Amino acid sequence: MRKKFYLTTALPYVNSVPHLGFALEIIQADVVARYQRFLGKEVFFLTGTDENSLKNVQAAKREGISTQELVDKNAKKFYQLKEILNISFDDFIRTTEERHIKGAQKLWLACKKDIYKKEYEGLYCVGCEEFYKKEELVDGLCPEHKTRPQLVKEENYFFRLSRYQEKLRKIIERNEIEIIPEKRKNEVLQIIKGGLQDICISRSAKRAHGWGIDVPGDSSQKIWVWLDALGNYITALEYEKEGERFKRFWSGDTEKVHIIGKGILRFHAIYWPAFLLSANLSLPNKIVVHGYLTIEGEKMSKSLGNVVQPEEVVRKYGRSALRYFLLREIPSMEDGDFTFEKLKRRYEGDLRRGLGNLVARVIALIERFEKENGKIEIEEEKVEVKKETERVFKEWKKRLDNFKFNEALIIIWELISFCDKYLEETKPWKLFKELKKNSSLQKLKNILLNLLFALKEIAKMLSPFLPETSEKILKQIENKKKEILFPPLK
Numbered sequence: 190m191r192k193k194f195y196l197t198t199a200l201p202y203v204n205s206v207p208h209l210g211f212a213l214e215i216i217q218a219d220v221v222a223r224y225q226r227f228l229g230k231e232v233f234f235l236t237g238t239d240e241n242s243l244k245n246v247q248a249a250k251r252e253g254i255s256t257q258e259l260v261d262k263n264a265k266k267f268y269q270l271k272e273i274l275n276i277s278f279d280d281f282i283r284t285t286e287e288r289h290i291k292g293a294q295k296l297w298l299a300c301k302k303d304i305y306k307k308e309y310e311g312l313y314c315v316g317c318e319e320f321y322k323k324e325e326l327v328d329g330l331c332p333e334h335k336t337r338p339q340l341v342k343e344e345n346y347f348f349r350l351s352r353y354q355e356k357l358r359k360i361i362e363r364n365e366i367e368i369i370p371e372k373r374k375n376e377v378l379q380i381i382k383g384g385l386q387d388i389c390i391s392r393s394a395k396r397a398h399g400w401g402i403d404v405p406g407d408s409s410q411k412i413w414v415w416l417d418a419l420g421n422y423i424t425a426l427e428y429e430k431e432g433e434r435f436k437r438f439w440s441g442d443t444e445k446v447h448i449i450g451k452g453i454l455r456f457h458a459i460y461w462p463a464f465l466l467s468a469n470l471s472l473p474n475k476i477v478v479h480g481y482l483t484i485e486g487e488k489m490s491k492s493l494g495n496v497v498q499p500e501e502v503v504r505k506y507g508r509s510a511l512r513y514f515l516l517r518e519i520p521s522m523e524d525g526d527f528t529f530e531k532l533k534r535r536y537e538g539d540l541r542r543g544l545g546n547l548v549a550r551v552i553a554l555i556e557r558f559e560k561e562n563g564k565i566e567i568e569e570e571k572v573e574v575k576k577e578t579e580r581v582f583k584e585w586k587k588r589l590d591n592f593k594f595n596e597a598l599i600i601i602w603e604l605i606s607f608c609d610k611y612l613e614e615t616k617p618w619k620l621f622k623e624l625k626k627n628s629s630l631q632k633l634k635n636i637l638l639n640l641l642f643a644l645k646e647i648a649k650m651l652s653p654f655l656p657e658t659s660e661k662i663l664k665q666i667e668n669k670k671k672e673i674l675f676p677p678l679k
Contacts, residue, residue: 193443194230195426196222199453200239200284200418203263204248207270208496209527210450210482210489213515217479217594218448219276220516223653224589233438235425237282238264239418241401241411243315243392256400260285273500275508275657282425284402284418292424293417294405299468303349309389312338318414320389333452346391346410353463354385360462366472368458369592370522373451373478377458388460390416419461422447423470445473454478477592480524482515489527497527509655510536510675516594516654533678539602541675544647547608548662551640552671554617558637559669562624565634567642574639577607578646585650594654601650608643611636641666 198218201211215236222234240260249259264283270276282289297304311320314331321331321338331338358381360366361374368374390413391404401411420428426435439445449457457476465472481488484495502511514532517539519525555565569575581604588597615636623629648662658674665672 191229191231193438193440194225194232195438195443195445196225196232196234197422197447198236199447199449199457200237200282200421201267202242202244203238203240203260203267204242204244205496206263206266206498208489208498209502209515210496211267212270212274212499212511213482213519214448214450214479215270215276215278216274216512216515217477217521217592219274219278220589220594220653221446221448221477221592222277223656227653233280233426233434234278235280235282235422236267236276236278237280237421237425238267238284239414239421240264240283240285241417242318242414243397243400244318246398246400247315256398257285270499273503273508274512277656280425282421284421288427288429289417289421289424290402292429293402293412293420295429296420296423296464296468297412297416298405299470300348300464303352303467304346304390305349306344306346308342308344309347310340310342311389313341314338341396343393343396345389345393346404346407347387348390348416348463348467350385350388350460350463353466354381356466357381357385357459357462360472361458366458366462367475368454369475369477373454373458373476373522377454380455380459385459389413415456415460416464419456419464422461422473439471441471444475445471446475446477447473448477448479451478451480477522479522480520482519483524483526484528486526488524502532506532506536506678507675509658510540512655513540513598517598519595521592521594521596536675536678541677543602543605544658545673545675547605547612548644548665548674549671550612551608551637551644552665552669555637555641556669556671557621558633562630562634565637565641567638567645569642571635572639572642573635574607574611574643578604578643581607582646582650589653597650598654601647601654604643604647604650608640608647611640611643 196218198214201207218234222232225232245260246256249256252259268281271278312323313320314336317331317333329337358378361368361377361381368377391410392413394409394411397411401414402417404410404412423435423439426438428435447457462472483489487495489496499511514535518531518535559565581600585597585600588600617633617636620629620633644662645666648659652659661672661674
């Protein structure tokens with residue numbers, strides 16, 4: 190039986206259209222999904238949209254349309270990232286779907302023993318959909334969105350998070366849920382050791398403007414958007430009816446991985462496991478945490494208004510170029526800055542003059558050779574560069590096993606540089622002048638055989654990162670016909 194691998198992204202809010210910040214996350218997740226399929230595992234890759242937030246209600250009001258119209262319109266744009274960015278997700282969950290609503294209510298009932306009702310007053314950030322203590326604010330503002338929280342006083346339902354403090358500490362310390370990188374694990378442990386307080390998990394239907402999922406048995410309250418949204422990881426798997434998909438991908442022997450941004454670590458590494466423990470459900474295995482995509486050092490954010498849309502970048506540079514930039518330029522688990530100038534440099538240097546030029550040179554040489562001397566087939570036992578390709582492949586695999594996307598790409602480019610050097614040292618173009626000599630013919634054939642083999646390995650390792658480019662290279666290897674991979678920018 191094949192090993193099972195379940196992968197999710199966080200769910201973006203749909204108060205606006207997608208930007209490059211979420212593109213970074215979904216592309217990283219896509220690399221993981223494609224890599225795990227490459228390893229032969231049975232992969233289920235989930236993404237979707239978080240639609241029950243109060244900020245969606247506010248955005249709809251600003252646009253003068255109904256909340257349903259707004260979420261339908263923007264959810265469609267997030268789904269279209271599948272085509273725009275070449276994403277291979279297996280399912281797309283919307284939190285306004287019936288399967289999710291019923292599943293979220295079932296999760297609430299499964300946590301019932303830890304839920305109670307009380308009056309509460311606190312500072313609420315609509316952007317985060319979370320209450321803050323005064324001491325957590327920076328100059329009176331939400332540290333994440335730089336907006337002033339609202340003072341809210343109402344009767345709500347609470348979850349006994351404090352009950353799970355010790356259990357969560359042990360789970361995180363023992364890596365039962367592995368948090369990557371290590372520094373994010375330490376952040377979570379620091380929060381837990383500082384003491385966990387019970388959390389508010391509902392809001393009044395009045396404050397929610399009637400939008401959201403009803404608390405089971407109490408339509409005057411809506412389920413807190415985070416309890417609702419986190420539940421998508423199981424509601425998309427038919428949790429409501431505990432169907433075959435749920436048994437298959439949320440069972441103990443499935444590797445379950447969440448890829449998220451650092452700003453929502455607390456929700457995924459503390460609240461979500463606590464809800465699962467309360468509901469007596471199995472826990473995820475890994476939480477992989479990436480940094481922020483910044484513009485001139487400032488987090489790219491819809492609320493800050495400094496966003497760049499993936500579609501506009503793809504239109505000018507292509508899908509592969511954007512995927513490459515985000516995976517190579519941005520350190521996998523740290524913040525990284527986006528500028529069009531940096532993207533252009535990566536395109537011209539690494540892609541057009543680096544990879545593109547190597548492929549063009551090798552295919553042109555092979556095309557020329559085969560025209561006069563017959564077909565070249567890869568014979569692995571005769572390949573002299575195998576030692577180098579095996580070294581690179583081993584290093585590449587090690588980096589991807591640890592979610593170090595930028596480092597894995599650096600390793601691939603080491604093989605590209607090796608091939609460039611091999612070309613310069615062997616000078617196959619010179620041997621074409623001496624083809625009448627049998628020794629020169631065989632020597633040339635061997636050189637081209639080595640280059641062809643290395644090119645095939647490069648394409649194979651590129652496949653999780655630049656699937657489209659990988660396919661084009663493999664097609665050129667098969668057809669021996671040159672095609673420009675990365676044309677000059679206009």
